[in-house]
Amino acid sequence: MADMRVNLAGVELKNPITVASGTFGFGREYGQFFDIARLGGISVKGLTPLPRQGNPAPRIAETPLGMLNSVGLQNPGVDAFIAHELPELKKKNIVIIANISGNTPEEYGEMCEKLSAAGVDMIEVNISCPNVKAGGLTYGTKPEMAAEVTQIAKHHATVPVMVKLSPNVTDIAEIARAVEGAGADAISLINTIRGMVIDVNTHRPVLKMNTGGLSGPAILPVAVRMVWEVASAVQVPILGMGGISTGADAAQMLLAGATAVAVGAATFADPMAPVRILAELEDYCTAHGIEKVSDLTGAVQPW
Numbered sequence: 001m002a003d004m005r006v007n008l009a010g011v012e013l014k015n016p017i018t019v020a021s022g023t024f025g026f027g028r029e030y031g032q033f034f035d036i037a038r039l040g041g042i043s044v045k046g047l048t049p050l051p052r053q054g055n056p057a058p059r060i061a062e063t064p065l066g067m068l069n070s071v072g073l074q075n076p077g078v079d080a081f082i083a084h085e086l087p088e089l090k091k092k093n094i095v096i097i098a099n100i101s102g103n104t105p106e107e108y109g110e111m112c113e114k115l116s117a118a119g120v121d122m123i124e125v126n127i128s129c130p131n132v133k134a135g136g137l138t139y140g141t142k143p144e145m146a147a148e149v150t151q152i153a154k155h156h157a158t159v160p161v162m163v164k165l166s167p168n169v170t171d172i173a174e175i176a177r178a179v180e181g182a183g184a185d186a187i188s189l190i191n192t193i194r195g196m197v198i199d200v201n202t203h204r205p206v207l208k209m210n211t212g213g214l215s216g217p218a219i220l221p222v223a224v225r226m227v228w229e230v231a232s233a234v235q236v237p238i239l240g241m242g243g244i245s246t247g248a249d250a251a252q253m254l255l256a257g258a259t260a261v262a263v264g265a266a267t268f269a270d271p272m273a274p275v276r277i278l279a280e281l282e283d284y285c286t287a288h289g290i291e292k293v294s295d296l297t298g299a300v301q302p303w
């Protein structure tokens, strides 16, 4: 079998399959389906300085080959995570990535300090949530603001900082270069693509917030293209995500330039998706005589 270990900005993952923030909670529910220690890592639901109820319902809509969400960062707050969720996660042999969102750059800094001290392995700085008024896309769509948040996060963190980028931009490579220049240790992409669904009977948008973020298999080709563009623009490692639902999808993402991948919406349809995708990726490596999965990273041969 292939050596499945990968190294993401100095953090050793036992395999390249992680689960995407917001699709796996804090691991408790999916722990009933499989041992989450089989995964390379878990990115927990996006944390904010204070608890958030999120946006009003309806905040999920099914779409062809995907789903639209406007959850609005519902979470118990960073302190409750550290007190009640992190100790449980730490009992598992799994890399813990804390995903954070702030209203100001300073809030990102405060959370980086708390989470580093609490012992997470890595921090994922979310500057790409399309469902909140403050923070989120305000930072993720402007290179200078993305750089400012990254700089402050780096200043306060003692663990590697990964910045999660938005696809809702004209030139994602420009944002990637800005966060790399500001000290990001890694980059994750893509977050969801802004979308809208209208109920033709009521003439109302299905989501109470009118718009939301699209995820699922429908966005895979966009994600692969953007990972490839970012990989060509920066030196730091990439955690690739967006529509992965098979081992072949994961292999595409690695070939495009990702060091590891995150499985997201697929887990809603199939709770076993992350471990199934891992097994399929292992089989792919065996079938293609690949000894180290890390050899796939960036191995695409463009025409």
Ligand code: SIN
Residues within 6 Å of the ligand: 022, 046, 069, 070, 071, 072, 073, 074, 126, 128, 129, 130, 131, 132, 191, 192, 213
């Ligand atoms: C949400 O909670 O609205 C989703 C988070 C995100 O897209 O970053």
